[in-house]
Amino acid sequence: MGQGKSQFTDEELQDYQDLTYFTKKEVLHAHHKFKALAPEKVGHNKNAKLPMVKILQYPELSVNPFGERICMIFSSSQDGDCTFEDFLDMMSVFSETSPKSVKAEHAFRIFDFDGDDMLGVSDLMKVVNKLTGDKKLSESEMNMVIQNILEEADLDDDGSLSFAEFEHITDRSSDFLRSGMTMLISCGPYTRRFHNNIINDT
Amino acid sequence: MDVIKCDCKFSASFRTSQVMSGGANRKKASRSQGWEEAGSEFYQESYPIDADIEVLQKDPKHLATLLPSKQNRTAAATIRHRTNDTRTNNRTVRRRTATHSRRDSTVQRRASAAGEVQVSMLPDLSEMRTNEQTSWEEIMQIKTLPLPMREKKEMKAKILNEPNLRLQGYEQFNWKRRKMWGVLESRLRESFNEMELWKGALKHIEGNFGTGVVAFFLFLKWLFLLNTVIFFFLFLFITLPTILLDYERLVNCPYNATCCAEGYFNETLSENNVFLDLIQGTGILERTILFYGFYSNKTLSYSLGLLQMYYNLPLAYLLIIILCFAISLVAIIRSAAKGFRERLIEGEGQFYQYCNLVFGGWDFCIDNEKAARIKHKALYSEIRANLETEKIKEEKQSRTTQEKCRIVFCRFIVNTVVLAILAGCACLIYLVFDFSTNKLAESTSRTQTKELFFEFLPSMTIVSLNIVVPFTFTFLISFEKYTPMTVIKLSLIRMVFLKLSSLIVFYMSLWRKITCNKVDESQCVACDEIPVCWETFVGQQIFKLLLTDFGTQIVITFVINFARSQLARHFDNKIIKFLGEQTFDLPKHALDIVYMQNLCWYGIFYMPMLSFMAAVIFLLMFYVKKFACLVNCKPSSVIYRASRSNSMFMLVLLVAYAFAIIPIAFFFAELTPSKSCGPFRDKGSVWGLIVDLFKRTPEWLQSVIFFLSTAGFAVPCIIVLLLFLYYYTAVNSANKHLVEVLKNQLVLEGHDKQFLLDRLSLFIKQDNQKRARAEQNGGRGDANT
Numbered sequence: 004m005g006q007g008k009s010q011f012t013d014e015e016l017q018d019y020q021d022l023t024y025f026t027k028k029e030v031l032h033a034h035h036k037f038k039a040l041a042p043e044k045v046g047h048n049k050n051a052k053l054p055m056v057k058i059l060q061y062p063e064l065s066v067n068p069f070g071e072r073i074c075m076i077f078s079s080s081q082d083g084d085c086t087f088e089d090f091l092d093m094m095s096v097f098s099e100t101s102p103k104s105v106k107a108e109h110a111f112r113i114f115d116f117d118g119d120d121m122l123g124v125s126d127l128m129k130v131v132n133k134l135t136g137d138k139k140l141s142e143s144e145m146n147m148v149i150q151n152i153l154e155e156a157d158l159d160d161d162g163s164l165s166f167a168e169f170e171h172i173t174d175r176s177s178d179f180l181r182s183g184m185t186m187l188i189s190c191g192p193y194t195r196r197f198h199n200n201i202i203n204d205t
Numbered sequence: 206m207d208v209i210k211c212d213c214k215f216s217a218s219f220r221t222s223q224v225m226s227g228g229a230n231r232k233k234a235s236r237s238q239g240w241e242e243a244g245s246e247f248y249q250e251s252y253p254i255d256a257d258i259e260v261l262q263k264d265p266k267h268l269a270t271l272l273p274s275k276q277n278r279t280a281a282a283t284i285r286h287r288t289n290d291t292r293t294n295n296r297t298v299r300r301r302t303a304t305h306s307r308r309d310s311t312v313q314r315r316a317s318a319a320g321e322v323q324v325s326m327l328p329d330l331s332e333m334r335t336n337e338q339t340s341w342e343e344i345m346q347i348k349t350l351p352l353p354m355r356e357k358k359e360m361k362a363k364i365l366n367e368p369n370l371r372l373q374g375y376e377q378f379n380w381k382r383r384k385m386w387g388v389l390e391s392r393l394r395e396s397f398n399e400m401e402l403w404k405g406a407l408k409h410i411e412g413n414f415g416t417g418v419v420a421f422f423l424f425l426k427w428l429f430l431l432n433t434v435i436f437f438f439l440f441l442f443i444t445l446p447t448i449l450l451d452y453e454r455l456v457n458c459p460y461n462a463t464c465c466a467e468g469y470f471n472e473t474l475s476e477n478n479v480f481l482d483l484i485q486g487t488g489i490l491e492r493t494i495l496f497y498g499f500y501s502n503k504t505l506s507y508s509l510g511l512l513q514m515y516y517n518l519p520l521a522y523l524l525i526i527i528l529c530f531a532i533s534l535v536a537i538i539r540s541a542a543k544g545f546r547e548r549l550i551e552g553e554g555q556f557y558q559y560c561n562l563v564f565g566g567w568d569f570c571i572d573n574e575k576a577a578r579i580k581h582k583a584l585y586s587e588i589r590a591n592l593e594t595e596k597i598k599e600e601k602q603s604r605t606t607q608e609k610c611r612i613v614f615c616r617f618i619v620n621t622v623v624l625a626i627l628a629g630c631a632c633l634i635y636l637v638f639d640f641s642t643n644k645l646a647e648s649t650s651r652t653q654t655k656e657l658f659f660e661f662l663p664s665m666t667i668v669s670l671n672i673v674v675p676f677t678f679t680f681l682i683s684f685e686k687y688t689p690m691t692v693i694k695l696s697l698i699r700m701v702f703l704k705l706s707s708l709i710v711f712y713m714s715l716w717r718k719i720t721c722n723k724v725d726e727s728q729c730v731a732c733d734e735i736p737v738c739w740e741t742f743v744g745q746q747i748f749k750l751l752l753t754d755f756g757t758q759i760v761i762t763f764v765i766n767f768a769r770s771q772l773a774r775h776f777d778n779k780i781i782k783f784l785g786e787q788t789f790d791l792p793k794h795a796l797d798i799v800y801m802q803n804l805c806w807y808g809i810f811y812m813p814m815l816s817f818m819a820a821v822i823f824l825l826m827f828y829v830k831k832f833a834c835l836v837n838c839k840p841s842s843v844i845y846r847a848s849r850s851n852s853m854f855m856l857v858l859l860v861a862y863a864f865a866i867i868p869i870a871f872f873f874a875e876l877t878p879s880k881s882c883g884p885f886r887d888k889g890s891v892w893g894l895i896v897d898l899f900k901r902t903p904e905w906l907q908s909v910i911f912f913l914s915t916a917g918f919a920v921p922c923i924i925v926l927l928l929f930l931y932y933y934t935a936v937n938s939a940n941k942h943l944v945e946v947l948k949n950q951l952v953l954e955g956h957d958k959q960f961l962l963d964r965l966s967l968f969i970k971q972d973n974q975k976r977a978r979a980e981q982n983g984g985r986g987d988a989n990t
Contacts, residue, residue, distance in 0.1 A: 018361065019354075021344055021345070021347075022347055022348050022357045022361060023348055024348060026391050026392075026394070062572035062573065063569060063570065063571070066572065066573065066574060066576070066577035067569060067571075067577075068567060068581075069567070079353035079355060088353065088354030089353060089354065091354060092354055095348070102349070108351055109351060110564065112351070114564070127563070130563055130564075131563055131588070134563065134566055134581070134584045134585075134588075135581060135588065136577075136578070136581030136582070136584075137581065138581070138582070138585045140585070140589070144588075144589065144592055147592055147595075148559060148588060151559040152559045152563060155557055155558070156557070158948065158952065158955070159951050159952060159958065160956060161955050161958070169564075172557055172561075173564065173565075175557055
């Protein structure tokens, strides 16, 4: 962490602390993790832009079925490549301290694959397919699932979920806050070991 | 002016609407110049009609995206993204014209009614200029915006660059204090986060097993902290004063009814080897601060210079024990209430089951391939299981009478068998306890190992029954054809009853051993069979049981289950795989922990330092269970939800609490403490101490308390409570009805919206066709001339 410190000025850190849900220390830790994804490049330029493939090596993102979608949403250049600031934004939204409304806003954008600001049937199908992974539900099962979701949440009965309807669900689901949309930046021994491995490999 | 321009463009296709909206805007414009500017700003932001009008003409369906409810949200997010440059320009303009609205517009960016936003956009001249406080608050608001960091930085810089009013006097002080407080809070949070116990381990488990299993470990940690707090209180207020102040111990007194205590303390201890004493709590451990018997019934005194201070140990002992139970109860209720509120908010029962599954299904903490694969599989099977359940429900309705009868009969039989097994277990424990105590009492020439065997026989019986019987229950429940969720709940309830009923039998047999019908005032002990200090004896029994249980946990985890998992890992054989592979069975492990906690609660009166042992045991149990989870088990395909499992733990813990407090209360009220030892040696019952204390209070207090206990107070009190209950149920049902009505209205509104949009798009289409035809005609006309 000592290395990371020298790369930022105090003002920058203050900015990051004010504009994210992190403390300065956590910002540095996040940078440490970012650096672990591409040590040389980031060592050279602290705010280097890493291609999506590199970002997706972050353990939680690599296995997350929505990993690519998340990168796309947070990338400031809209192509999935992320700078450190984008990465920090991402981690800030997924941190424990960020409020439910912010998480809901981003979750909605992640699930809204076609970008029409509505979760339509095709969006929902994609979400379910990503969730189940290699095994796919049969067509009738899929239709039943979609139908059930719409029955539960589509309040105005227009065949797709608007943001208001989506927020209505997330407000009532405690799992959404606790397990969905929360990744921890922690300094546990396990993660540290993991990153050492990455550093050793490269 | 932009508005009017927009409207004019729009009016090319809508002659009728132009008259209305355009007219209205013009009126506004003439009324106030400043508002008009801000308003136009707003309209341009919210209804970017310029850009979309062409798309609209091509695809009328696109009209829906122009609805105010959509625009308000996206104004801050997506559109800002798309037209980045103009947006920043706009923002500066807006800042100049309507500074005040800046914060509001971010906060209320989701206000659904456009009218509301308009109101907040009105520039209030008195609040045109910002001060330090508002600008700070604005900066704090920036982070809720879904914008890239660069833009957030720009926004922050802009806010900072603006001329600020410095706050004066008290306001300045107040603001400084709040800011300091905020900084301090974040510092504290940071350092607290670093100190957090087992953070790495919890994260590791979360990555592999998901949040449901982590909830169990958090529960374990919670219990560890609870026991530490209890230990802290007991040590500080009971043990420490005894160690420091109570030194006079050895008084020469013949062993008779007048000085039983001296007799007890001078009695020679049994000569065992040290190891046996350590695990049984006898010998060198018996007359120490560990057990009830050691504590004095005196009011301790301490002179500090001229000041003479007194410490009433028996009273402290009683009050601290009651306090510990109160703390536990409050902690449980608080934790359970939190879960309960969440469940209430989540709606009636399974209301959002599919939405929860799909939108909150993925655990974002999962960080490795293997766990991810299992999670995918689990989600797949959960979705299928949900669909399956629905089918089962449908099937249930279409069951024939014959099938129904068969299932009911089957369930009846199984329940009878379960009850029989429970009763059998209870009998067995009782008999074994009787047998072993008799054996211990009668035989004089016994070897040490034999004695040890009989000492531990009851504990071992209880523990082994707890291992064997649950398997029988899981086997039996498969015949009953319940839905998977019911199966989990039902088997948990049965297991709870098994564990706790065996405890009750244990308590009963202890009770039989320590009471006696004879009332002989002249003797220290009423009957010869009763131990001289029976409270210490009970403490020793609990101590042994707890140790046995902990030892079994260790043996099962590190020897048996570890061997099973290793076998399953290294041999590719179906039978071995079946025998060896284990999943982390959450209810069972939770029950192990709850059972231990029950013993601890029950034991702290008889053995105050049991709380220390409990804290240590729970500390070690964390590692034992972590090993069981990470090394022995593979992730389960049953999805445990964090919210649900936590409320389940608390419910079971509450039952265990009740089971612990009933015998304690019984002892307080009914049993006579032994005359030879302990703080209550000269009282008829523990409750007698309270009665004595009550008699010493002033007259008026006595009458008040007396009045509180009469029917004259209790009956009106109950009636008032019932009225309140009735009132809230009535309000609740009225609200429920209102929710139903509003929901229906929402659907109707949605249909109306759809209908209007359809009509509108149809209209646009017709208009387009008409215009095209007119152009064609016009062209033809031109050609003709």
